[in-house]
Amino acid sequence: MSRKLELDQDTVERDLMKLVLTVVELLRQLMERQALRRVDQGDLTEDQEERIGQTLMLLEDRMGTLCERYGIKESDLNLDLGPLGPLLPPRE
Amino acid sequence: MTTSTSPLAHRQIALVDLLDRLLAGGVVITGDVTLRIADVDLVRIDLRALISSVNENVPSPWDEPREPREPEEP
Amino acid sequence: MTDATNVTDPTDTADPTRTAEATAAAGATTATGTLEYAYAVVREADAPHAALERVRGVAGEPVRAVRHLGLAVLAGPVPAADFDEGPLRERLEDLTWLEGVARAHQQVVDAAGADTCVIPVRMATVCRGEEGLRRLLASGRDRFATALDRLEGRVEWGVKVYAASAPAAEPSAEPSAASSGRDYLRRRSAQRRASEQRWEHTEEGARRVHETLAALAEGARLHPPQDVRLSGEADRNVLNAAYLIPHEESEAFAHRVGELAGLETALRLELTGPWAPYSFVAAEGNGRAEP
Numbered sequence: 001m002s003r004k005l006e007l008d009q010d011t012v013e014r015d016l017m018k019l020v021l022t023v024v025e026l027l028r029q030l031m032e033r034q035a036l037r038r039v040d041q042g043d044l045t046e047d048q049e050e051r052i053g054q055t056l057m058l059l060e061d062r063m064g065t066l067c068e069r070y071g072i073k074e075s076d077l078n079l080d081l082g083p084l085g086p087l088l089p090p091r092e
Numbered sequence: 093m094t095t096s097t098s099p100l101a102h103r104q105i106a107l108v109d110l111l112d113r114l115l116a117g118g119v120v121i122t123g124d125v126t127l128r129i130a131d132v133d134l135v136r137i138d139l140r141a142l143i144s145s146v147n148e149n150v151p152s153p154w155d156e157p158r159e160p161r162e163p164e165e166p
Numbered sequence: 167m168t169d170a171t172n173v174t175d176p177t178d179t180a181d182p183t184r185t186a187e188a189t190a191a192a193g194a195t196t197a198t199g200t201l202e203y204a205y206a207v208v209r210e211a212d213a214p215h216a217a218l219e220r221v222r223g224v225a226g227e228p229v230r231a232v233r234h235l236g237l238a239v240l241a242g243p244v245p246a247a248d249f250d251e252g253p254l255r256e257r258l259e260d261l262t263w264l265e266g267v268a269r270a271h272q273q274v275v276d277a278a279g280a281d282t283c284v285i286p287v288r289m290a291t292v293c294r295g296e297e298g299l300r301r302l303l304a305s306g307r308d309r310f311a312t313a314l315d316r317l318e319g320r321v322e323w324g325v326k327v328y329a330a331s332a333p334a335a336e337p338s339a340e341p342s343a344a345s346s347g348r349d350y351l352r353r354r355s356a357q358r359r360a361s362e363q364r365w366e367h368t369e370e371g372a373r374r375v376h377e378t379l380a381a382l383a384e385g386a387r388l389h390p391p392q393d394v395r396l397s398g399e400a401d402r403n404v405l406n407a408a409y410l411i412p413h414e415e416s417e418a419f420a421h422r423v424g425e426l427a428g429l430e431t432a433l434r435l436e437l438t439g440p441w442a443p444y445s446f447v448a449a450e451g452n453g454r455a456e457p
Contacts, residue, residue, distance in 0.1 A: 036355050046348070053347025056354070090394075090402055105438070108397045109324060110268045112389045112406065113444035114289035 017070045021063060022077045026088060028059050202299050203244045204291045205229060205274045206284040206442070207310045213238045217277045224270040225249070234300040235307050239287070240278055241299050249292050258290065279442035283318045285310055286444045313447055320384060321413045322446060323439035325423060326392070327375055327405035329368040330434050367432040372405040375426050375435065382419060385410035387445040401434060408445035416440055 035052045038044050044052070067074050079087035203224055208214070213231035223229045223242035231238035248257055257263045268289060275286045293299045303310070380386040391403040411419045420437060427435040 032354060035351060036358065039351055039355065049351060050347040053349070053351040055347070057345070057347060057350040105269070105272065106397065107265050107268065108392050109438050110272055111264075111396075112324075112392070113286070113322075113408075113441065114268055114271060 014070050014072065017066065018072050018077065019079075021066060021072065022079050022087065024059075024063060025074075025077045028056065028063065029088065032056055200243045200295055201246050201249050202232075202241045202293045202295060203227075203249060204287045204293055204299060204302060205240045205242075205271060206278055206286050207237055207239050207303065207306075207314075208278070208282055208284050209314055210236050210238045212282045213240075214278045214280070214282045217280060217282075218274075221274050221277045222270070223274055224267045229274050232296050232299045232303075234303040237303045237307065237310055239299045239303055240274065240284075241293070242274075244292070249290075254290060254292070275442050275444075283314055283320075284442050285313050285317065285447055286442050312449070316449070317410075317443045317446060319413055320410050320443055320446070321416060321440035322443045323383075323409050323411055323416070323419055323423075323437060324441060325375070325379060325405070325407050325409065326403055326436040326438070327372045328399065328401035328403055328434040328436070329364070330432055331401055364432065368402075368404055371430045371433045375430065375433070376405055376407055378426060379407070379409050379419075379423065382415075382422060383409035383411055385446055389445070404433075408441075410443060410446050411440075413440065 031052075035044075035056065039049060064074070066072075067077075077088065205223070208231070210231075210233045213233070215231065218229050218231070218240065221229060223244070225242070225244040225248065227242035227244060229240055229242040232241055247253055257267075271289055275284060278284050279286075291302075293302055376386070376388075387408045389406040389408065391406050392399070394400075394402070397403065409419070416439075420439075423435060423437045427433075
């Protein structure tokens with residue numbers, strides 16, 4: 001009885017984490033796209049580029065760690081919006 | 093790649109390929125399904141799980157006025 | 167309800183059969199109480215009786231031809247417990263059950279269509295009794311007749327195009343100690359550009375494939391790209407097409423697909439068939455079809 005409860009809690013936690021990481025991944029992609037666009041446009045100072053790059057790099061690293069810890073495949077991070085299709089585009 | 097012209101009976105057919113053909117409009121994940129129960133009886137099915145195919149021109153006889161003679165008009 | 171209108175109108179709910187159903191509800195069994203699952207429509211004269219004896223339907227039932235107006239619908243009685251509206255709604259949410267029904271349906275159509283021109287009926291088309299089946303034939307009579315003429319001797323071949331698997335992921339997962347934020351951005355930029363280029367090549371290739379094959383075929387239909395969650399394919403499906411081919415040209419068509427597969431290095435092609443002409447039941451321009 002208590003064992004079943006335990007398993008349920010794990011699943012709930014993992015599902016929640018999956019949702020959170022999906023949203024974080026969306027934000028990461030948006031930020032990355034925006035950053036690269038501005039780099040192309042020459043909009044950013046070297047310092048800004050460096051800081052943004054570091055942040056994104058760290059973020060990607062953290063995401064990988066969290067996914068690993070919760071046994072979530074990065075390719076599993078997505079949200080189905082029904083007629084709007086999936087939240088995140090197919091992986092490159 | 094399968095290039096043989098031998099009948100399908102001898103090959104394992106993928107479910108997705110079947111559903112593309114058996115459900116009008118192809119297959120997408122999630123959503124509502126409207127499947128025809130032919131004749132004057134029509135069925136609208138809510139597939140919360142996995143499969144859907146849509147033909148919004150097919151009304152349900154249980155709620156709405158009868159549709160015109162041509163039942164398969166898209 | 168009085169039958170005040172044309173008695174041959176198959177879609178009139180005020181027909182005598184329905185009244186009979188109501189009065190029979192008291193206890194007497196009538197044929198109208200059964201549900202019939204419809205598989206395909208053929209010309210009455212072409213009904214493939216021998217082939218039908220070798221198959222069983224979606225509920226393991228025997229399938230036979232019910233004739234009306236020079237046509238016949240291949241159908242079998244199925245239990246209301248599974249196939250009436252309510253239960254059917256539930257059952258279809260079960261992928262295992264759905265798969266069983268889909269495969270059985272296809273096998274009936276396939277067997278019937280081996281030597282006969284068949285118009286496949288959409289899955290889960292259930293009629294009320296043989297009267298219902300006859301109404302199905304009557305209401306679609308002209309369309310069925312036209313389609314049978316149009317599809318005689320033709321088969322459908324399916325071609326799916328996938329983006330070829332991307333090259334092995336570069337070791338970007340662990341940034342080297344010396345890697346700076348700017349280096350990271352540069353690396354990501356290069357990766358995105360490469361990926362965009364691959365995608366462009368994929369799209370161009372898929373377009374070429376479709377144009378080439380559509381020119382060889384009597385008709386072409388585009389189905390939506392297949393969802394990875396259903397197909398289990400790792401690669402993205404970029405073209406999911408059906409081509410209508412006279413059956414004697416099947417080998418040449420299949421050969422051409424093989425040639426294209428060899429030419430298009432950015433793509434992976436998959437050929438399925440021959441199918442009964444499921445995707446071509448609707449005439450061009452009547453929806454479902456895309457040029």
